[in-house]
Amino acid sequence: MTPPASAGPPASAGSAGGPGRATAARYPFSAVVGMADLKLALLINAVSPGVGGVLVRGEKGTAKSTIVRALAGLLPPLEVVPGCRFSCAPDAPDPGCPDGPHPAGAAEERAARLVELPVGASEDRLTGSLDIERALTEGVKAFEPGLLAAAHRGVLYVDEVNLLHDHLVDLLLDAAAMGESYVEREGVSVRHAARFLLVGTMNPEEGELRPQLLDRFGLTVEVAATRDPDERAEVVRRRLRFEDDPAGFAAGWAGGEAELAARIAAARERLPGVALTDAALRQITAVCASFEVDGLRADLVTARAAIALAAWHGRDAVTSDDVRTAARLALPHRRRRDPFDAPGLDRERLDEILEEHADPGEQPEPDDDPDGPGGPDDGGGPGGSGGLEGGDPSGPPQEGAGSDPSVEDGPGGGRSAESEPAPADAAYKPRLFTVPGVGAGAPGRRSKARSPFGRVSGARPGARGLHLTATLRAAAPHQRARGRSGPGLVVAPDDLREAVRDGREGNLVLFVVDASGSMAARKRMRAVKGAVLSLLLDAYQRRDKVGLVTFRGAGAELALPPTSSVEAGARRLDRLPTGGRTPLSAGLLRAAEVLRVERLRDPARRPLAVLVTDGRATHGPDPAAAAGRLAGALGNGASVVVDCESGPVRLGLAAALGSRLGAETVRLDDLAADGLAGVVRGARRSAA
Structure with a gap:
């Protein structure tokens, strides 16, 4: 069985008539x-x-x-x-x-x-x-x-x-x-x-x-x-039937579709007559105020949704049940204060607010439509699709604590327990930094780039993104020689001009962090995590991608594949463990491999590697050769080394590593005032 081109697994995704399908039949709602x-x-x-x-x-x-x-x-x-x-x-x-x-x-x-x-x-x-x-x-x-x-x-x-x-x-x-x-x-x-x-x-x-x-x-x-096997089986069963005979499958559900369409039309006619009582409106505004949503759009949307729900259920006035359902659909995404917050709504708190502001004379409405418009059957034939308000879909499984072992090789060759993951310092607004030069990466808001979506700064010969004015200007002097007659212009291929646009691109910021025992001091890791989170938030706003490579014990791992998902990044950083030896070479090689793969996926996106280490290598080969590999993988990108070495005697290992990489080297102690993003910005200005 071949799933539709627009689909995921054939059991539950794809669109009839979408890309890759020869038939115009639509999967029934x-x-x-x-x-x-x-x-x-x-x-x-x-x-x-x-x-x-x-x-x-x-x-x-x-x-x-x-x-x-x-x-x-x-x-x-x-x-x-x-x-x-x-x-x-x-x-x-x-x-x-x-x-x-x-x-x-x-x-x-x-x-x-x-x-x-x-x-x-x-x-x-x-x-x-x-x-x-x-x-x-x-x-x-x-x-x-x-x-x-x-x-x-x-x-x-x-x-x-x-x-x-x-x-x-x-x-x-x-x-x-x-x-x-x-x-x-x-x-x-x-x-x-x-x-x-x-x-x-x-x-x-x-x-x-x-x-x-x-x-x-x-x-x-x-x-x-x-996650219910029986329900998943029914999804697969229906999808297979649809793919075998799209028209016949759709015809079998025509009755349910007609019933839904008629009910929508009837609800639209009923909508202007639905009353939003003062009590219901007070519940709506109390809920929105209590959950501290920004602005008043949430109040308006919740009110409109509650009125539509009442019309859908054939009621003449909005009830508390309508307000409850409307609020849990209209408010979760409006409660986010920053991208690290997952959308959600406290159901118990919602019920308390509704009860507190309820009309004393209102009686709970009986469920007059327990099975939804399709009927009570949700089996393999026409007539049912499950209750429209019956329960929430099962959530995805929670991510575990990772696959890291609880102990790692210690500096002396024995076993030492890893430290509990250190919390991160609070995220802050980092200063803007850019990669020098002019790139051509994905549209973003950071470094200068030639972009198809930026400000028009000129024109050049070509036919992509036609610059009409420049094309007409190039063709105009040749009209008499080309024997033009009538209102139209005679345009030759050599007249075509394409727009040259100056815009901004997004970059790939790859952190390479030493998470070994020498970095296990909580204060040090708190600062590093806080800086990474700050840049992750900044990357979300500027459309960058951010990745994280960590090395500890006997090897290195890609803790956060290059992504723009701030939620995923925050979760991975929160549970980042520390402890064990320092396989610096493994970390450098893993970073080089990540950059190599990303260059194949997105060759136009320029990278910036930020290496956080004290330069020590207590496990594996000498890091000199690995540093050369990483420098080569950077290509037209850049790098920064953050020196975490402390104490009265400093060996300067991180600075030597920075020299091999051609990177700016800064001390961790210097990060306190401006944060890691400020250091990166300063380093890029120095390089420019």
Whole structure:
């Protein structure tokens, strides 16, 4: 069995009609097993798009994309103006629509769209731009709409939204905030409506989302694959049936899909009549204030979600149960104070607040829909998909304490117990540092680079990222010689010019830390960990990648593979043990291997190695040869050596190691004032 190209394991992921599939059949929404909170969050937004969309966080292969794409088949059809590329409603067309003015009374019906935004899309693909073909052939200035226009009154879906480039994130933020898209580029000035249901999926292991975009999602849901063997078997069973006969499988669930679609339409009609009582509103504001969420968007989103829930359940007024469910979907991602905090909500505290501010006359509502809209059956045939509010999905297994042995070889060749992991000093805001020169790595916010997404600083011959003005300027002097007639320009291949853009790149900061017995002093490791955490936080904000190699005992390990996930980095650093001998050569060689592999994966990303050691080597060969390997692996990157040697007599081993690496060497005692990031910045300025 071959899984779909967009899927993880075939049991629970993939999209019918997605990349790699020959059929246009869509996996039915009601056929997805479990995923109660995710189904409910999507249905809340289908009832009330004003809630603001859904962010789906979860491990790979958990049907995130499958269920989001399945939602489109349940949305009510739209009335649109015929021929309008911006989906204007016939009864209330956009007065500023670029395709307007529209004739009165003209209308046609079409299905609601689900528009997918690829993470590698260009800016003009998202917002639209000048129609270059018409400009060059007809000599007219015409606007070609982008994905924001196509998604108006529909769903805009971003898979792996946490990997979206910053320039696209900024455009999404503007459109989501204003409900409009403004295009000012290449001589085109256009404004059009862009109100859409924003749905994003992400794997937190691949990095976190910018706080500004995170807050724009109305609801968030954590998903994980079930650990119940029977339920997993049912997922596999249904997926295999779908892949054998997509059309037949979808037809078998047509009844459940029609029932869900009808219920969404009925809830939309009921929505304007649902009352948000003063008691329910007081509960909402009390919950948001007690959990100390920033701003008032959380209050508004919770209120809208509670109203939509009441409409979904056929109620005329919001109840405490509606507020409870809305709060646990709307607040977790808004309680994060920094990227080290995992999203979550204290359920017991939530119940206490709701009870404290409840209307004394309100009676608990009976569960009038215990099995969800699909019916009570969640077996292998049509009719059920599990209760929409029944229980949370099983969480991922907790990471263990690591595979490090409890004892390591001591300096004398015996066994010595390792120290308990030292806590880290508090993270601080590090000073900016950059790698000298001009790179061409992944878009970021740190070092100078040539980037396809930066500020236009010039033009050069080429056809990638066409610079229209420069192209027209190059072609203009040759029009008479080329026998031009009519309004169009005669353009030759040699006239084409591409834009030269100055931007910023993200770097790979690789820490190589001595965790042996000589470094076991808590004060020393606390300072090192605090500095690493500070740079990890800074890397999140500047779109860097950070890795951690540690060496102790008889060898070295990659404690943190290069990543942008601050949560993963914080967990690994928190439990980093110390003790044993000092295999310095092993640490240098492991770092060189990590850089070699990363260069193959991402050859344009420039590295910066930060070696934290006292220079001693009590196990393994002399580190001179290993230092040469590491220096070669750095390529066009740079390195810093932090000298941790202490005491009245200093051997200068770390300084000698720095010389072999061509690195700036600084003493650990000098880190106290500015932190490790300040030293790195100073070293890079010296190198420049």
